[in-house]
Amino acid sequence: MSDAPVPRPPLHTPLGWLRWLFFAVVIRPLVYVVLGLNVRGHEHLPEKGPALVVANHNSHLDTLVLMSLLSHQSLHLLRATAAADYFMKPGWLRWATLNLVGILPIQRKPGPGGERRPVEEVLAPIHAALEQGLIVIFFPEGTRGEPEKLQRFKSGLGHLCASHPEVPVVPIYMHGLGKALPRGDNLLVPHFLDIVVGEPRRFAGEPRTFVETVQDAITEMESDLGVEPWD
Amino acid sequence: MTFLETVAASRDHLSVGVVGVFIGLWIFLLTATGVGQVLRVTKPGKTITKVNQIIRAWWVIAGFFTAVMWLGPTAMVLFMGFVSYLALKEFYSLVPTRRADRRALFWSYGAILVQYFAISQDWFILFLLYIPLYHLLMGPMRLVVRGRTEHFVRSSSTIHWGLMLAVFNLSHVAYLMVLPMDGNPNGGGPGMVLYLIILTELNDVAQFIWGKSFGKHKVAPSVSPNKTWEGLLGGLGTTSVLSMIIAPVLTPMTTLQAFGLGLSLSMLGFVGDVVMSAVKRDMQVKDSSSLIPGHGGVLDRVDSLSYTAPVAFYFFYFQFYA
Numbered sequence: 171m172s173d174a175p176v177p178r179p180p181l182h183t184p185l186g187w188l189r190w191l192f193f194a195v196v197i198r199p200l201v202y203v204v205l206g207l208n209v210r211g212h213e214h215l216p217e218k219g220p221a222l223v224v225a226n227h228n229s230h231l232d233t234l235v236l237m238s239l240l241s242h243q244s245l246h247l248l249r250a251t252a253a254a255d256y257f258m259k260p261g262w263l264r265w266a267t268l269n270l271v272g273i274l275p276i277q278r279k280p281g282p283g284g285e286r287r288p289v290e291e292v293l294a295p296i297h298a299a300l301e302q303g304l305i306v307i308f309f310p311e312g313t314r315g316e317p318e319k320l321q322r323f324k325s326g327l328g329h330l331c332a333s334h335p336e337v338p339v340v341p342i343y344m345h346g347l348g349k350a351l352p353r354g355d356n357l358l359v360p361h362f363l364d365i366v367v368g369e370p371r372r373f374a375g376e377p378r379t380f381v382e383t384v385q386d387a388i389t390e391m392e393s394d395l396g397v398e399p400w401d
Numbered sequence: 402m403t404f405l406e407t408v409a410a411s412r413d414h415l416s417v418g419v420v421g422v423f424i425g426l427w428i429f430l431l432t433a434t435g436v437g438q439v440l441r442v443t444k445p446g447k448t449i450t451k452v453n454q455i456i457r458a459w460w461v462i463a464g465f466f467t468a469v470m471w472l473g474p475t476a477m478v479l480f481m482g483f484v485s486y487l488a489l490k491e492f493y494s495l496v497p498t499r500r501a502d503r504r505a506l507f508w509s510y511g512a513i514l515v516q517y518f519a520i521s522q523d524w525f526i527l528f529l530l531y532i533p534l535y536h537l538l539m540g541p542m543r544l545v546v547r548g549r550t551e552h553f554v555r556s557s558s559t560i561h562w563g564l565m566l567a568v569f570n571l572s573h574v575a576y577l578m579v580l581p582m583d584g585n586p587n588g589g590g591p592g593m594v595l596y597l598i599i600l601t602e603l604n605d606v607a608q609f610i611w612g613k614s615f616g617k618h619k620v621a622p623s624v625s626p627n628k629t630w631e632g633l634l635g636g637l638g639t640t641s642v643l644s645m646i647i648a649p650v651l652t653p654m655t656t657l658q659a660f661g662l663g664l665s666l667s668m669l670g671f672v673g674d675v676v677m678s679a680v681k682r683d684m685q686v687k688d689s690s691s692l693i694p695g696h697g698g699v700l701d702r703v704d705s706l707s708y709t710a711p712v713a714f715y716f717f718y719f720q721f722y723a
Contacts, residue, residue, distance in 0.1 A: 360486075
């Protein structure tokens with residue numbers, strides 16, 4: 171696993187500085203001025219790696235919001251997992267997501283022969299990033315799914331944490347992006363997002379039960395927030 | 402030339418009185434910071450920590466305000482447009498909205514552009530009529546086109562109310578700034594803006610201090626338990642006296658006019674404050690957001706200004722410009 175490729179963009183290079191500028195000038199104004207964050211539990215956010223940030227997933231903007239939520243000083247340590255089948259098609263989107271956003275592409279789909287990829291192979295880029303002391307944003311639902319509805323977490327999170335029991339796992343619940351930019355609509359209407367950051371926890375017990383405790387934590391954050399159904 | 406005259410002469414829109422009051426404002430803020438730091442040592446506690454946090458944010462607000470006033474009317478139009486945007490966004494995130502409202506909400510944000518463009522062009526009639534009349538008439542039509550009638554009344558009312566509070570009312574600060582010098586030889590538009598902002602904000606502070614020091618009898622217990630008769634009356638007294646002191650330096654008002662307007666602004670500031678408190682209480686939140694440390698959101702800071710600005714504007718306009 172240790173010979174896995176260094177996640178891009180590398181630290182302290184012109185490309186890294188370009189990414190820093192991109193977030194300072196484009197992404198953070200978008201997140202903080204066009205949208206706006208109401209954050210509870212700010213003190214639980216990790217400042218240094220390795221750490222695993224685990225959040226519910228509704229929109230492509232989730233990744234950008236989470237990356238802006240963490241301190242701008244730790245941006246160089248931040249990577250977010252994203253679907254390779256979606257973002258790794260050749261073109262400018264691939265270049266931008268790899269280098270400017272800083273994603274870790276994950277191969278969700280079966281290999282060329284139609285065979286299921288072993289879970290260790292799928293998660294290898296994340297293992298490598300955690301070993302290098304990076305902060306990884308991970309969406310355990312595996313997909314965006316239905317807007318503003320939490321789906322059952324996949325087992326990947328359990329495998330991941332079992333291999334890195336020392337890495338703190340920070341659960342985050344996000345709400346409101348569905349109002350600013352619902353799936354299937356391309357008009358962005360300014361709206362505040364509610365974000366709850368839970369206490370960091372470390373792996374204990376069985377992979378599946380650990381996934382369930384993290385899922386329960388995020389579900390509880392959702393009900394604490396008192397989210398009203400939106401229609 | 403004195404120092405004040407030199408500074409005022411370097412900017413066309415600034416008078417000696419405006420520069421002098423600004424310097425007084427910064428000395429006041431410096432004094433408050435000093436007192437806050439002394440109290441932090443002599444009487445440490447939660448209250449003084451919170452008060453010092455509020456004072457720190459005041460430095461930032463005063464810094465922005467000073468820079469905008471120095472830059473002139475165009476900067477003020479852009480700045481107030483941005484403040485309106487932030488306040489409107491907080492309001493619309495606070496009140497219940499429906500999926501079907503998204504287009505109408507988007508149009509409301511567009512109204513900010515129309516309103517402040519009208520100000521920048523000195524189109525007084527459009528400024529007066531666009532939101533209270535044209536948008537009032539056509540805004541609900543956008544919801545009709547969408548076709549969902551459940552909660553139609555709630556949506557069309559709250560959407561327009563937000564526009565009135567956050568955009569129409571607040572934009573009077575910007576229009577005050579672009580009014581010409583001849584109606585107010587003592588300070589022009591900037592003089593009246595400075596008068597309005599100082600009285601509105603210091604009235605908030607005065608009500609807070611009087612209430613904290615002598616407050617016993619609650620004035621609106623179910624809406625805002627911290628508001629007391631002692632705070633309200635103390636604010637009325639402090640603000641009307643302060644108005645009589647700064648009015649001759651910044652505006653052409655007589656002492657009696659200054660007393661009356663000071664009293665009105667103090668009362669209106671209080672009303673704006675408790676009305677927004679009722680909105681927040683209904684939505685079961687304490688602050689409209691957490692953008693300004695210690696103060697809450699932009700809407701929490703400008704709720705009283707939204708009530709004082711239009712009244713001060715029309716008083717000045719019809720007394721000295723009509």
